[in-house]
Amino acid sequence: MATKVYIVYYSMYGHVEKLAEEIKKGAASVEGVEAKLWQVPETLHEDVLGKMSAPPKSDVPVITANELSEADGFIFGFPTRFGMMSAQFKAFFDSTGGLWRTQQLAGKPAGIFYSTGSQGGGQETTALTAITQLVHHGMIFVPIGYTFGAGMFEMEKVKGGSPYGAGTYAGDGSRQPSDLELEQAFHQGKHIATIAKKLKGAA
Numbered sequence: 001m002a003t004k005v006y007i008v009y010y011s012m013y014g015h016v017e018k019l020a021e022e023i024k025k026g027a028a029s030v031e032g033v034e035a036k037l038w039q040v041p042e043t044l045h046e047d048v049l050g051k052m053s054a055p056p057k058s059d060v061p062v063i064t065a066n067e068l069s070e071a072d073g074f075i076f077g078f079p080t081r082f083g084m085m086s087a088q089f090k091a092f093f094d095s096t097g098g099l100w101r102t103q104q105l106a107g108k109p110a111g112i113f114y115s116t117g118s119q120g121g122g123q124e125t126t127a128l129t130a131i132t133q134l135v136h137h138g139m140i141f142v143p144i145g146y147t148f149g150a151g152m153f154e155m156e157k158v159k160g161g162s163p164y165g166a167g168t169y170a171g172d173g174s175r176q177p178s179d180l181e182l183e184q185a186f187h188q189g190k191h192i193a194t195i196a197k198k199l200k201g202a203a
Contacts, residue, residue: 026189073196106138127164
């Protein structure tokens with residue numbers, strides 16, 4: 001039976017979504033793993049999104065809280081808002097009370113990826129503050145550490161991400177994830193999917 005890894009994300013301008021797509025490819029590259037992309041529900045009205053120049057959402061399906069219980073592992077992604085996850089993703093986690101009460105996600109591995117506007121915008125704090133959500137559900141936080149190798153020590157080019165997980169810098173919105181950032185995202189997907197498969201096999 002396939003190991004199911006859900007890549008669940010919120011993306012307003014597409015930066016997180018680009019990382020999510022690469023993470024899915026990385027997870028799906030592991031034999032016996034079925035990777036699926038999901039978006040969390042939008043909480044802002046279309047008029048507000050229009051004023052923010054946010055593009056239309058993609059056709060990636062929107063997840064409900066109860067659908068999380070179907071997965072064996074997760075990789076959660078979101079843009080930062082003042083060093084923390086966006087309100088849309090926090091609202092989604094706030095809707096998982098039923099799963100928390102029954103601890104249906106306990107023991108399942110989960111990773112985190114993110115996008116920030118600047119180098120001091122929360123590449124570590126966004127992930128660090130998000131770990132509390134995993135802890136209360138009993139999930140196992142899986143960082144990438146320094147398993148990405150030399151790419152973790154890149155100093156000549158701007159590169160998002162940290163030992164906590166893959167990341168990118170959006171700048172004013174015009175900057176897109178670099179090749180190195182996308183490679184790191186692929187690596188994260190493969191890394192966490194491998195661990196999810198091992199944990200399921202040992203259960």
